[in-house]
Amino acid sequence: MPDASNTANTLNINPFQNISDVTAWIHEQALELGFGDCGFISVHNPIFAKQMQGLKAWLEKGYHGQMQFLENNHDKRANPALLVEGARSIISVRMDYLQVPPKPRSITDNDRPNHAIIARYARGRDYHKVMRTRLKQLAKRIEAMLPQWQHLQINADKPFVFRPFSDSAPIFERPLADSAGLGWTGKHTLLINRKAGSFFVLGELFLSLELPEGTPTTAHCGSCQACINICPTQAIVEPYRLNATACISYLTIELDGSIPEQYRRPIGNRIFGCDDCQLICPWNRYAKTATISDFEPRHGLDTATLIELWQWDEAQFLHATEGSPLRRTGYINFMRNIAIALGNAPAQTQYIEALKQKIGIHNDMLDEHIIWAINEQKAKLAP
Structure with missing residues (x-):
């Protein structure tokens, strides 16, 4: 039987017959580059303007503390098209960072009171550069395919514009990923994926192609309150609302100066960030381990x-x-x-x-x- 791909090449048949062929190819390339998943959303999606309402209410309560950057660039947060001229779509990606699967619903960090507990994402290299580098590689792969996509009316016949981001611009990163179909927002305000838990970081690739949007995932937290109940400082003041000024991640990373005494004992031995609300989450029994070496602990930071x-x-x-x-x-x-x-x-x-x-x-x-x-x-x- 003749090889189908060879036959297609011989007959000069373009394998990209519709837009879904393009998004499937991009998804395949993203996985090959070490991303756990990817989704698509338009820069003009109404979710961004809607999120601004929630952000302003959150800021009014002072829940952001010293993170004054959240008070700026509201125009770009509401309209991400302003960030990259010519951008039409955003590819949202996740990158898994766990080294060892967590014990289900167990805060094993508490079993090592004389050790320094560092949040798992921070034990290796800074992921921001890794994320942006691989997103750029994805963009270059996409650019090389543009001649084969020009008949699909996705703007592939125009000059290609792209820009990668990773926690480096005023972007509603988690709501964006939520709307792109990478997961749902949990009660602890982190993104949860039904097949991969929440131990991953997010990144975005803005580009000038007109790609179809993903379908948002339905929430599956149900009546579970585990993350709210376990928080050492009770920073999750209600489902889906975090008082960052009480969060151990904020206190040990973002706060410059004296940590309020009321939070010192609850901090325990967490010296950079906190994983408790994720460790206790039942969905993290499906958490994936990292596929790239950059998240491997350095200088013994997992055992120090x-x-x-x-x-x-x-x-x-x-x-x-x-x-x-x-x-x-x-x-x-x-x-x-x-x-x-x-x-x-x-x-x-x-x-x-x-x-x-x-x-x-x-x-x-x-x-x-x-x-x-x-x-x-x-x-x-x-x-």
């Missing part, structure tokens, strides 16, 4: 003890966090986070001695947290 990281000086911090998301905190805030974790750790006199060694070396803010941690340790050691 609190005392090990507390001994770092700034030069060690800068060396170990080169190309890492951990750079975002800066050295002083990183030490602040570890000081709190040492205060929350099981009572040990060595922790008190180690904490004392850094008093008076950096600034008053760090000293405040060190003294708090020493007092916490002393209280636990008191007869």
